[in-house]
Amino acid sequence: MSTHSNQYDIVIAGSGFTGAITALALHNCGLTVCLIEKGKHPRFAIGESSTPVADIILRSLSVQYDLPWLYDFSRYGSWQQSHPEIVCGIKRGFSYFKHHPGKQFSTDAGHTNELLVAASADDIMSDTNWLRADFDAFLVSKVKAYNIEYFDCTEITSARRSNRQWLFNINGPGNIPSIHSSFFIDATGSGILADKLFAAKSSAAGFLTNSFALFSHFDHLPRWTTLLEQNNIPTQDYPYDPDDSALHHVLDEGWVWALRFNNNRTSWGFALNGNDASFQKMKTTEIWDRMRATYPDIDHILKSGSLSPQPGRIIQTGRLQRKLEKCFGDGWLAMPHTIGFVDPLFSTGIAYSLAGIERIVQMLSENSNFDERLFEQLKEYEHITFEELKLIDILVAGCYATMQHFQLFNAWSMLYFTFTILYEQRRLKNQPVKYFLEADNQEVQKIVQTTYKDLLKLTAQRTISAKDADQFTSMVRERIKPFNTAGLLDPLSKNMYYHTVAAL
Numbered sequence: 001m002s003t004h005s006n007q008y009d010i011v012i013a014g015s016g017f018t019g020a021i022t023a024l025a026l027h028n029c030g031l032t033v034c035l036i037e038k039g040k041h042p043r044f045a046i047g048e049s050s051t052p053v054a055d056i057i058l059r060s061l062s063v064q065y066d067l068p069w070l071y072d073f074s075r076y077g078s079w080q081q082s083h084p085e086i087v088c089g090i091k092r093g094f095s096y097f098k099h100h101p102g103k104q105f106s107t108d109a110g111h112t113n114e115l116l117v118a119a120s121a122d123d124i125m126s127d128t129n130w131l132r133a134d135f136d137a138f139l140v141s142k143v144k145a146y147n148i149e150y151f152d153c154t155e156i157t158s159a160r161r162s163n164r165q166w167l168f169n170i171n172g173p174g175n176i177p178s179i180h181s182s183f184f185i186d187a188t189g190s191g192i193l194a195d196k197l198f199a200a201k202s203s204a205a206g207f208l209t210n211s212f213a214l215f216s217h218f219d220h221l222p223r224w225t226t227l228l229e230q231n232n233i234p235t236q237d238y239p240y241d242p243d244d245s246a247l248h249h250v251l252d253e254g255w256v257w258a259l260r261f262n263n264n265r266t267s268w269g270f271a272l273n274g275n276d277a278s279f280q281k282m283k284t285t286e287i288w289d290r291m292r293a294t295y296p297d298i299d300h301i302l303k304s305g306s307l308s309p310q311p312g313r314i315i316q317t318g319r320l321q322r323k324l325e326k327c328f329g330d331g332w333l334a335m336p337h338t339i340g341f342v343d344p345l346f347s348t349g350i351a352y353s354l355a356g357i358e359r360i361v362q363m364l365s366e367n368s369n370f371d372e373r374l375f376e377q378l379k380e381y382e383h384i385t386f387e388e389l390k391l392i393d394i395l396v397a398g399c400y401a402t403m404q405h406f407q408l409f410n411a412w413s414m415l416y417f418t419f420t421i422l423y424e425q426r427r428l429k430n431q432p433v434k435y436f437l438e439a440d441n442q443e444v445q446k447i448v449q450t451t452y453k454d455l456l457k458l459t460a461q462r463t464i465s466a467k468d469a470d471q472f473t474s475m476v477r478e479r480i481k482p483f484n485t486a487g488l489l490d491p492l493s494k495n496m497y498y499h500t501v502a503a504l
């Protein structure tokens, strides 16, 4: 282990929750760590909705790496009890409401245009929407409290490796021109640094999904349930209040996420189909205004709130899909969200990142000499990470293909819910799991691939009849049957699922 300053076992770039938790866990494994952040906390960050799987992994990291205070953040109740000052929101499940252009939202007694999937039994046990500015800043305060070296407003300008040692030149207010380490972790959340330091290129090649996003944080947006009540839409069948969930408005051109925090702030964004050529020459405000003009309820909600001071503007992304051509090299690796991203649908990002932390901390703590064995494990890490991205991609692509046909969207999305519950159950039973979402399960892969082909055949038809949609739904129901412990697609449930919480 290294002893003198400016010399570390591991340098990590990027102090989002991924970089910070990795630094803390590796530190508690006895490694010397230096964390470098380009910006300064608290800072705005997107990507806020946790899931049951994310919470299971958070608890496991807390126990395994002796970070007891981390445990409380895995449920809304314990979070509120121990850290009410760190803003978050209740997330009871995933809710979807299908809107049609030019029309106010409407539905029927069978909840044809709604889908509510409960993920927790009550508010206390609930998942959370993380206000990342607060949560990430708190984690960094812990990094400092554990005496882990932390530099903010600092960037690595160049990296050189010789004799199994890195020499990083850095630029920041710390007056430290260079630091040394045996290993490097890129947790910067994009492929830019990996390209600069290691010439590892990031691209959208090979993705089925093609989407982009416009988003911000808003204050005092009215509650969706209030609007439903005003429009005489009954809500008594709902397993929970959809404002206390990851609320999705499904549109023909894409979808909206609305993630509420308990300080009257809401993370709100459009994720739109990048294959829709009409968006290509439009400016951010034009797209925003077009979506508002097309969907009256969306307009009503947005006009009643105001932009939050942070970030204080609407941000537009380019194509969201990206993947680095490699996940590691001599003396370095990249964390999952740095390696790649598909789309915010299904909120896979936090769980996927935490699963990566689990894998990486174990690998590096067991191989702190960073020798040949680590190289073999990194090859496997790359394979796993790429396979997981591929599975997330196809699950999300199927959703974009069905946004105009809500029954198909509903049926297809049950593949995600089935396999995430399966993965969750395996973890709760302490069964071995290697790939996020069972991406290594041949049966899962076969069902997803075959059903995707059937879906594309169907959506290529000029018209899709009610009979076609029923047949597709029945087919999905039959295919997921061996894994379906939550009664998904049971016609009696009428799209309201109370009991998806993993059953043991």
Ligand SMILES: Cc1cc2nc3c(=O)[nH]c(=O)nc-3n(C[C@H](O)[C@H](O)[C@H](O)COP(=O)(O)OP(=O)(O)OC[C@H]3O[C@@H](n4cnc5c(N)ncnc54)[C@H](O)[C@@H]3O)c2cc1C
Residues within 6 Å of the ligand: 013, 014, 015, 016, 017, 018, 019, 036, 037, 038, 039, 045, 046, 047, 048, 049, 050, 154, 155, 156, 187, 188, 189, 190, 193, 213, 215, 269, 320, 335, 337, 338, 343, 344, 347, 348, 349, 350, 351, 353
């Ligand atoms: C539009 C959108 C919506 C999303 N919604 C969800 C969701 O609802 N649920 C979910 O689970 N996931 C979501 N995600 C994914 C989620 O954002 C990521 O999983 C999460 O941000 C990963 O955290 P991170 O710490 O790895 O990276 P980041 O949060 O990106 O943090 C990276 C950090 O690195 C710093 N940095 C950047 N460059 C450098 C550099 N050169 N040197 C040093 N530091 C640097 C940055 O300032 C930042 O602090 C969403 C993503 C997008 C794009």
